[in-house]
Each structure stands twice: as C-alpha cells, then as structure tokens.
Amino acid sequence: MARAKDTKDNESADLPHVVIVGAGFGGVAAARGLRGAACRVTLIDRHNYHLFQPLLYQVATAGLSPADIATPIRSLFRDQPNVRVLFGEVGGINHEKRTVSMGSSAIPYDYLVLATGARYSYFGRDEWAEFAPVLKRIEDATAIRRRLLLAFELAENSADAEERAALLTIVIVGGGPTGVELAGAIAELTGQGMVQEFRTIDPASARILLVEAAPRILAQFPESLSATASRSLAALGVEVVPGTRVEHVEARGVTIAGQFIPARTVLWAAGVVASPAAAWLSAEADRAGRVKVGPDLSIPGHPDIFALGDTAASEGWAGKPVPGLAPAAKQGGAYVARLIRARINGATPPGAFRYRHLGSLATIGRKAAVADFGRIHLKGAVAWWLWGAVHIAFLAGVRNRTAVALDWFWAYLTSRRGTRLITDSSPD
Structure with missing residues (x-):
C-alpha cells in the first residue's frame, strides 16, 4: 500500500480507509488512537451509543438510569474530523473485494478492525x-x-x-x-x-x-x-x-x-459466545467462537484485518488467553491503532501485542467487594471504594461520571434507589 503523507485534511478520499465494526471499549479505543493519523476512519455500530457494560446491572436493579452509563457515539468524536460514524448492522465481509456489507451498502476498506463483542450462550438451550x-x-x-x-x-x-x-x-x-x-x-x-x-x-x-x-x-x-x-x-x-x-x-x-x-x-x-466474525471470514475460532488471531491481532491469512476484545482469541497475556475484560479490549484497540498508523506512515510497527493485566474487581454490596492484583488481594470496604473509583474513571464522559458519582453518593447516604420505574407495559 502506498505511503500516505501526513495531512490535516483527513477527509480526503485518497487516504487509506480504516473501517471499525463495533463501538465498544475496543472499537472506540482504536478510533481514538487514529486521531490525527493520515487516514479516514469509519466506525459502525448497531446502536448510536457507547455503553459501559460493567454497570449495566445497576440499571437492571434500579441503581442508575440508562443515560448514566451510555454516551452517544457521535459526541465522542465531535472533535475528531477523520472519524465518520455509521448507524447500522454489519451482515458480512467480502475479503476478496475488501468490503463490509451493511444493509444494501458495501463499504470498502483498506484496514478492517473487528470489535464486535460477545453475547450470552444458553449452551444449546x-x-x-x-x-x-x-x-x-x-x-x-x-x-x-x-x-x-x-x-x-x-x-x-x-x-x-x-x-x-x-x-x-x-x-x-x-x-x-x-x-x-x-x-x-x-x-x-x-x-x-x-x-x-x-x-x-x-x-x-x-x-x-x-x-x-x-x-x-x-x-x-x-x-x-x-x-x-x-x-x-x-x-x-x-x-x-x-x-x-x-x-x-x-x-x-x-x-x-x-x-x-x-x-x-x-x-x-x-457463559458467552463470540459474535459471528469468524463465520464472516471462514476463519478458525476457539470453542467460544472467538477468532484466533496472530501476535499482532491480525487474522491469519488476512494481514489487514484485525480482531480484538471479546471477538478475538489472543494469547497475548504471556502465552495465556487474554481475558474478556474492558481493559483488555481498550489495550487491544490502542495497539491496533498504533500498528495501523505505523503501516500508513511506513514506520516500524510495534512488537507483538502484550496484555497488561491491571487486576480484577467485583462488588457484592455496600462496602463489600473483592480485588485481585496478583500478589495483592483486597476485600471489604477498601476494595469497594477502589471498585467505585475505577468504574467512574472508566466512564466515557464527564456528565456520566458526575451523574454516577452523585447517584452512588445518594444511595450510600440513604440506601434508596431513585430509578425504580416500571415502564413499557401494563401488568402481566
């Protein structure tokens, strides 16, 4: 692929086209990592919002409202002119023609990033x-x-x-x-x-x-x-x-x-099972349906197609499978962005992807949580406060962080939940 010169006009049709499927943690990180790069980016998602899934259970249990944990995708890239956001669902990939199908449209790509996530499995039932x-x-x-x-x-x-x-x-x-x-x-x-x-x-x-x-x-x-x-x-x-x-x-x-x-x-x-990305490419997948990728997160036989997050089966954690966690998806997205930027600029690409495990956390209830940082284990109130701080920091926007912090503070003081609304239907 011809080397593209740096330019401020990132909307030029002559620039390499990067198509990212999925606006979760990995897809957003990849798009953000290409800020200012000499390329056009098209980000496709079937929702118009980026969702912070780790706090979805709090919406389900009346602790938060949906708007507290979701941010319109377009607002995330308002100040990144080389990103175009498309609302739609991808139905397949033609790797020979190098196009992504979305409805009746065939979107051409030079680089393709699959960050399509996973869904729950009922184990055949x-x-x-x-x-x-x-x-x-x-x-x-x-x-x-x-x-x-x-x-x-x-x-x-x-x-x-x-x-x-x-x-x-x-x-x-x-x-x-x-x-x-x-x-x-x-x-x-x-x-x-x-x-x-x-x-x-x-x-x-x-x-x-x-x-x-x-x-x-x-x-x-x-x-x-x-x-x-x-x-x-x-x-x-x-x-x-x-x-x-x-x-x-x-x-x-x-x-x-x-x-x-x-x-x-x-x-x-x-249980979870991956998206149909492996089927789209007839690529090898693991038992959970995740696409098996190489050290640079590319799909074997398709050096310009990358998979990350829950879509990919990567052994980038010191030879072990990379876990399906938000930090792993974000790190994968940032890595792929660096690699694509290096290829576009004719620079030396980064080495193999290496996942850096930042720890695992889970909350049980008020002042009750557990945190695993390898040699360091935390539990109780300390882990609970840390869990809250980390999750607020990971939220996409200032409005979301502020709203969640205020809701949690109110719930901490009163033990009350403010979004206990039954909507959408009359009693069954």
Whole structure:
C-alpha cells in the first residue's frame, strides 16, 4: 500500500480507509488512537451509543438510569474530523473485494478492525431465553428492571400464598462477576431499598438464589476471594448454590439438581459466545467462537484485518488467553491503532501485542467487594471504594461520571434507589 503523507485534511478520499465494526471499549479505543493519523476512519455500530457494560446491572436493579452509563457515539468524536460514524448492522465481509456489507451498502476498506463483542450462550438451550433474560443491552436492563419490580407489585396484590412465594423468588444463573454483582444488588434492593413501602409483603423476605455450575463462584479469582464473596452474599441473604447445573427453565421456574423451584424471575449470566466474525471470514475460532488471531491481532491469512476484545482469541497475556475484560479490549484497540498508523506512515510497527493485566474487581454490596492484583488481594470496604473509583474513571464522559458519582453518593447516604420505574407495559 502506498505511503500516505501526513495531512490535516483527513477527509480526503485518497487516504487509506480504516473501517471499525463495533463501538465498544475496543472499537472506540482504536478510533481514538487514529486521531490525527493520515487516514479516514469509519466506525459502525448497531446502536448510536457507547455503553459501559460493567454497570449495566445497576440499571437492571434500579441503581442508575440508562443515560448514566451510555454516551452517544457521535459526541465522542465531535472533535475528531477523520472519524465518520455509521448507524447500522454489519451482515458480512467480502475479503476478496475488501468490503463490509451493511444493509444494501458495501463499504470498502483498506484496514478492517473487528470489535464486535460477545453475547450470552444458553449452551444449546436457546428456548430458555424467553424465560431467563440476559444482561447485555440497555433494553435488557430495563426489561429486567421491569420484571423485578413488577414481581413485587404482583406479590403485593396476590391473595395466593404460593404465588406470592414464587413471585418473591429470584434465581440468577451464573456465578461470574455479572451474576455476583446482580445477586448482591438485588439483595440490597429487597433488603434496604424498599423498606416500609409495602403493606402485605416484606420485600426483605425475598428468596435469592445464585446458581453456579463450577465448584465456586468467581472462579477466575483466587479461592480466598471467592470464599469472601460467598460469605458476603450469604450475609445479604443470598443462597449461593455452587457445583450445580440448571436442568430446565420455564415460565413457572427452574429445575436444579432434580428439584423444581417456583420462581417468576430467572436471570441468565452464564457463559458467552463470540459474535459471528469468524463465520464472516471462514476463519478458525476457539470453542467460544472467538477468532484466533496472530501476535499482532491480525487474522491469519488476512494481514489487514484485525480482531480484538471479546471477538478475538489472543494469547497475548504471556502465552495465556487474554481475558474478556474492558481493559483488555481498550489495550487491544490502542495497539491496533498504533500498528495501523505505523503501516500508513511506513514506520516500524510495534512488537507483538502484550496484555497488561491491571487486576480484577467485583462488588457484592455496600462496602463489600473483592480485588485481585496478583500478589495483592483486597476485600471489604477498601476494595469497594477502589471498585467505585475505577468504574467512574472508566466512564466515557464527564456528565456520566458526575451523574454516577452523585447517584452512588445518594444511595450510600440513604440506601434508596431513585430509578425504580416500571415502564413499557401494563401488568402481566
């Protein structure tokens, strides 16, 4: 590819065209990393907002509003004229013609960055999705919030003791960070956030079960921190059920270890599968569907196509798989941007991608969290304050950071949640 000279006119059609699919952490980092580069950038996403997914569970549990954790993509690149944002969904890639299909359009590229993320997997039982929703989009979070709050309203109205018990039983499937944080937030909502607001039922009597197929929750954390999380959840009233698989899910409840548990609210936080990026390119993928990439995050046989974040199966963590975490996606995006910039300028490209693990955090509830920084393990209030500071820092805009900080401060002082709205439908 011919070397392009640096220019301030980054909208010139003669400049190399970088197409980025996905405006999550990795895609945004890649686009930002090409600021001022001698190229045109097209960023495609099926939503018009960049979502901070790690806090999506707080929208689902009435702690935050959707606008607190989402930022319009266009506003992020208002001052970066070489970035064009397209609202649409990619349906495939023609690597021979070097185009990306979006609806009836074929968008040409010189470099292609796939940052399409992942979705939850029901392990071959997709029919369960109707009864056990996942938490991946804003629409999921608001639907779960509605389901949770509506259960308490219906329980207050019900004269049937068995039906009330089923309405007040909540099952979360999956003991990773999302499941643990959901369980803790729901326990705080029922135990503290709705005190003295009902007359027939006691929300604090709700039964909350966290079911995990592995021998312990937070399996990616050290065993001591996993045990701490289990104790913290138990103190909130959550029943932790490790080493147990869900056998069946239906409208009336779930079957666990041969026992049927009536539960009108079942939430799914177990297992993920990658986007169809591997299928688009007929590329080799791992068991989770992630595209296997080379040391520079390019796809073998396609040196100008890169995959990162949850889309990629990279061994850039000292020979180990790079985890599906926000920092990993951001680092991958920044690395690909540096590599593309070097190629455009005819400079020496950076060495192989190396993921720098900054630590893992998970919160359980008020002043209860765990943090793993390798040799350093934190728990309790210190980990909780650190978790909050890190998440606020990772939010995309100043407005979002300010809104979340104020909401959390109010919740800390009052134990109340201000977004407990049932919207979008009349009672089921």
